[in-house]
Amino acid sequence: MFSIIQAAGWPIWPLIACSILALALVIERFLSLKVAKVAPPRLLDEAIAASRRAVPGPDVVTQLEQNSALGEVLASGLRALNSDPRCTELDLRAHVENTGRAVAHRLERYLSALATIASAAPLLGLLGTVIGMIEIFGSQAPGTAGVPGGNPAQLAHGISVALYNTAFGLIVAIPSLIFWRYFRVRVDEYLLTLELSAERFVRHLIALRQS
16 A cells, blocks of 8 residues: 555555545544434424423423434423513424424535545646656656657656556545445435424424413
8 A cells, every 4th residue: 555655656645534534524423314314204293292281391391402413402492481481482393393403404514625636636637647747758858969858757657646546546536426425415315304303293292382
């Protein structure tokens, strides 16, 4: 592996940095976007059951808030009623929507960085290719007294720089693009789940307040 890096020359180092960063982002997103951390399947039903007769106390609301991203959204509605039992439907929805926007921003964190790596890696590979081509043409400069020259070692190095950087740029870009698309779809599905769950819970809280 080290011999390949040496053959590819200095342009490959930015690509290596991009690959390490992309791997770290993919691992972080896999850990952060687990179902249990975002939208546990039975949490909404449990929250409705816990607040069927009355608004739970602060301890229960705090526990719900710390459960997951969905729990944080649901807890915001309960906190609004705890702080002001007479709050209007508009205020209640505003509390839930504001929390939902913050949660959505957190779910989408680092996706733009992963997309940037997927877009920039082929360009960095192209930069290495151009540098390799420059070395190739430089090795074919005329020798002394106009005699055709050419350094075979420099020619081979220029070709290796061009090809290795092109290949490595694609190796970094393709998985980054695949994972970015995968996480993008996963986040969109989570956001839809959060939106529908929040709407159902708000209707439940409005009915609870009116009872």
